[in-house]
Each structure stands twice: as C-alpha cells, then as structure tokens.
Amino acid sequence: MFVRELALRDYRSWEHVELELQPEPTIFVGRNGFGKTNLLESLFYVATLRSHRVSSDAPLVRSGASAARIGATVQNDGRELSVELTVVEKGANKATVNTAPVRRTREILGILRTVLFAPEDLALVRGEPGERRRFLDEIVVQLRPIAAGARADYDRVLRQRSALLKTAGAAIRRSSAEADSVMSTLDVWDGQLAQFGAEVTAERLSVVRQLNPLVAQAYSSIAPHSRPAQIAYRSAAGPDVDQSPGGDESIAGIREVLAQRLTEVRGKEIDRGLCLIGPHRDDLLLNLGEEPAKGFASHGESWSLALALRLACVDLLRADGVEPVIMLDDVFAELDAARRSKLAEFTASAEQLLLTAAVGEDIPAALRGRRIAVGVTEEDGRRRSQIIGDERAEQ
Template identity: 45%
Template sequence: MLLERLELVDFRAYAAVDVPFQAGPNVLVGRNAEGKTNVLEAIYYLATGSSHRTSSDTPLVRAGAEAAIIRAHARSDAGRQVRVEYELRRGGRSRSRVGGQAQPRVRDALGQIRAVLFAPEDVQLVRGDPSDRRRFLDELLTQRRPAYHAARQEYDRVLRQRNALLRSARGPSGPSATLDTWTDALVAAGSAVLAARIASVHALAGPAASAYADLVGAAAGPSARVQLAYQLSTGRSIVGDPDRGVPDPAELAKELRTGLDERHAAELERGVTLAGPHRDDLALSLAELPAKGFASHGEMWSLVLALRLASREVLFEVGDEPVVLLDDVFAELDEERRRRLAARCDRFGQVLVTAAVDGDVPLDGPRYAVRDRTIIPPPELVEGEGERQRAGGWGPDG
C-alpha cells in the first residue's frame, strides 16, 4: 500500500494541512512538540480506528473546533485508488467514509489503510501492564481481520453485563436467574477472542525472533533468543509456535467455562468476572528470562521494535503491504542498530520517520520540515503534486 496524500483539518494542533508522500522513506524533521508525532498518529488512526495515545477522540480535535477530519488518498498494491476519511466530533459520534460514501458504522472503514507504528510509548509493551500487551494484539488483529473488532466489542458488551449482574448478586436478592445465560454468552464471545489472539501469537513468533536477531546481530549470542507465549487467565501458557495453526475454539470454550466455574464463589464475593480474555497476558522472554525485569533499556527497545516489524510481516501475509511509521526511533539506537534498522527499512514499500535531528536517520528520501504547526514538503514533491492535480487529480475511488 502507498499513502500518496494526507489531509488533516482541525486535528490536534493542525488547522489544515495537505501533504504528499512518496514510496520508500519519508522523513519528517522538526523540534520536539512541533507536531511530527501527530502526523503518524493520524495515519495510525486511519488504520485502526483509534489513537495510540488516548482512548478518547476529544483530545484529537483542535481547541475551538467542533470536529477534526483525517483524510487519506492511497493506492493499493493492485493499483486501486482508495480514499478514506474519519470525522472525529468533540463529545459526539465519529463518522467514516470510504470513497466519499458514508459508512453505516465507523468500524466499516477498517482495513482500507494498513499501517504499523513504533512509538516511544511502546516500551510499555515490555515493562507495562498486561492491558498494554492485550491492546497490542487487539490492534494487530483489527487490521489483520477487521471483523475481529466487532468480536472484541461483543465480548466487552457481554463482560459489562455479566459484571453488573455479579455486583447485584451481592445484594439481598442474590444471584440473578439470568447470570448463567450471560456466562454462556461470555464463553462463546471469549473463546472467539482467545482463538484469534493465540493464532496471532503463533504468527508473530517466527518473524519477531528473526527481526530481533537481525537488529542485535550475531554478537548477542543466546541472549538474542526471543519467545512469545499467550498466558490465559486460567493459568495455562501457550508458547508461540509458527508451525501451529488456529486453536480449536471449542476446547478454549471448555477451558474458559471450567475457569469460570472454579472462580464462581470468588466472583460472587468480589462482583467481577475473574477469568477471560480481559485478564490474559502476552509473555515476552529473552534467553528464557522474562523481558520485564531482566531486559536492559536497549534490549527492550529492540524487542518492541522487533514486535512491530513482525506485525508488518504478519499483516503483509494477508493483504497489502502496510505503511511503516517510526516515531523518533533512530535517536534511541546505537550506530550499529541504526544501520541494521535502516537496511530493513530500505526493503519496505513506504516508511514515514520522524526525527528531531536529520542526521539521526541514515535513510535516503525526501525531508519534510515540521515547524509552527505546518508541514513543508521538499519542492520537488510539491511540483509533482501540482502536475498530478492538473493532469486529472486522483480519479475514481475503488
């Protein structure tokens, strides 16, 4: 996939920008707090339907505006032109359009734009809470299988209802007669989420190990061995294995139901569901030691970067090549790892990189100046964009 043009209206600090991009590396250079990250955030929103920095759309709308617009003009690997737009309303329901056509649901635009983002906050994938790692898997699955988004929403809906019944069960009336019905629904929805997540861990295992070894080099020796494992709330750990396929949802449903039965008394006492995908974790290990607590800062950065690079491979297996977004990553790497990452980036179809110092990025490609809430493309891209528009614009959307 090639992102050819990005338009932002009242998004974050940008009143209005319209920026062309080209294949290969594109480097946005500017001081901190000038808005470089906001550009990558907007592209990632197009791909996942959410921001990687906030759970609410309200902070994405520029102060004083009622709504923000993110619009992308892209070209699929097959040459089909795609136009995707999200309208984010302050305190209201967001809307999406594909090819100018309003979508019945915002999530119906998912899958049109594909992107993988590495941001400084990603170190939380190693040292943060299980919720950070669950979100990583869920965002990957939303792009790999857009229908997963609906499955996860259904699980969350059932979980909220079941938790409400468990809380009310602590009252004088005791457990509701419908609790068993909602337990059945939780098992059905939860086993679907589990099967998808575990399959994604199997798919990530090989590419993540390969990417990490490539980034750190042979000198790292045994410490370069990466292992991923999905840890269920029931206590079982499933090691990521690229030779294993999608697990049987029926077996997962049986295991989840057993876990709920074993915790039934505790759930009634605490008023909360104690087993299910919402309590699972993704275990990350280096040389058979937990990365959390044992990995150095440099190892954590390399491991998280390897996970993002592996995500690209996993997405590319089932669709268009994703756009790779790297937010100030080169500044955190030593010279050797910069060189190794740059070598990988040179093989990608399109990469957008942000940097405070141009010299930190050992990649050839156009430089965009980001300052005073504006984005200034190199002159040759501006001239080429003008010729394209005079020749007939973007043409029909696919």
C-alpha cells in the same frame, strides 16, 4: 500499498493540513511538540481505529472544535480508496469510503495497513499487560478486520457483566429473590462472555503462533549475542487455553474452558465485584532465554525486543500479501548506532516510509528522502501546527 493523500481538520494541533505523498521515504522534521507525531498517529488511527498514545478519542479533537476529521486516500495494487473519518469526543464516530457512508466505522479496517515504530514501544516489554494486549489486537484487526466485531461485542458484554458484579453482592444479601435474579442474569452474561471471549482469544493465539518464529528471527539479527527470544500467550483461564493452536477451529474448545472457569470463580467475582476471567485479563509473555524480559532484560535488550516485535509484524503483513506502510516516529533518537543500522536496513525496502525526527541528522543516510519541515504558530494561547518547508517544493 501507499497513502497518496492525507488531510486533517481539527485533529490535535492541526487546524487544517493537506499533504500529497508518494511511495518513497518522507521525513517530517520539527521540534518536539510541533505536531509531527500527530500526522503518523492519524494514519495509524485509520488502520486500527485506535491511537497508539491514548486510550480514548477525546484528546484527538482539537481544543475548541466539535470533531476531528481524517481523510486518507490509499492506493493498493492499482486500486484507490478514499476514507474520511469524523472523530468526536463522545458518542459514535462516522466514516465514509469513496464518499459513501458506512454503517460502522470498523468497515474501513483493512483499507490501510501500517506498522508504527514509536518510543512508546518500550512499554511493550517493560509496561503492563494492557500494552501487550493492545499490540496483539492491533495486528489482529489488520490481518483480519472482521475480528474487530468480536472485540467490540466482548467489550460490550464485559461492561454489562462488570456492572452487574459490582452490585451483585449487596443484591444477594438483601433477598433470595434478588439472588435468584442475579444468578440468572449472570448465566446469560457468562454464556456471551465465553463465546465472544473465545473468538477474541482464538484470533490472538493464531497471531502469536505466527509471530513467534518471526520475533525470534528478528531479535537474533538485531542482538546476535543475546539470549534467544520467544513469545507465548498466557490466558487467565489457564494452560488449556494457552496450548490451543488458535484460529476458528479452536473457538468451541476455548469457549468451553472459559465457561467452566467462569462458573468456578463466580463466588470470588461476586465478592470482589470484578470479572476475573477473559481476554481482558490475559497477557503476552516475552522471554529471553529462560527468563521473562520484563524485569530481567537490559535497556538494550528491551529495545531490541520491542523492535523485533514490530519487525515481525511487518513480515507477517507481507506474508499476508500486503506491503504495509511503515512509520518511524522519532525512534532513531532512542537507538544506538547498531540498532539504527539494522532498522534502516530493514525498512529501506518499504514501498512507503514515513518518518519523524526532531533532528534531521538522526535519520540514517540510507533513508534520506523528501523532507517536510513542521512548525507552529500561536494564537489566543493555542498552538497550531503548520507546514513551513518542503524540500521538493523548493527545488
């Protein structure tokens, strides 16, 4: 799999750019803040419908524009598909595949599969649970695009149920009639939350089961003298969910556990006005030996574990029969010589490798390839990224 063409319009710092790419290493070089990462981010968005840097779409739209557009032509095993995404600050985004509109943007998931290594990956180890939940959901939708539907349904129900919980306490105190109405409505939302939550959780558990041995193997190759690494799922609903094997066969059992736990904590939820049970409260545990990596791992161990998580994702996608596009966003500047060497060795065999670097010399010699220089111009106080050099074009 590789991206043959990338076209952006009004995407972050890029007013307009069109790039023809090949299945080879391509290095985007330029100073920090010049827009290199935006190129990789746009492709990651096509693959996951999310940015790896921000939680909303608004920052993706260039200042002064009404929408951002991402176009990507992807070749996979002789088949070519062209995707165009229109991203708006608020409201529903739109997408086409080979110029034909699709009903939902999530229908483009699976056309491009990619693994992105970025400096933000350190937050997978040291950050909050939300970072690790997002990591799991990103790899889930690349392995099984249909899972995005369950996640969207869960998020919708969670918003509705959370809004009800915020007003439930006051309503219950006003009258018994309002209390009955609140409880009846909560029963409906509980059933839907348990169902969609079970579907989301089952997919995550399946991925964790597959990733665990791959993470352990990748970590031992990067840090052979460190403690063994392992990952595990931790559900807010308790160990009955954690011990589930995951996958479609586990949905019914997980749904029953979630429904029971929602009933048990309903009083607490009404008192606090919060939804306390569900995959939005779960976490991915990262352990080194017998200790959690967060708070106990050194800086070097944390980086090794973050790299191991991404390397395991590459192996998992390859095992699924697809060679993902690998993107390295200025990560070599963050790594010591040994970790640089390991990452370069692992990614050198990628069908397509896209890299960014503020300093070209940070890229190991084994990954030298086409080099595209990125610069900026400034007009009316606004920066605009542009391509200012291409080694192949100049030869």
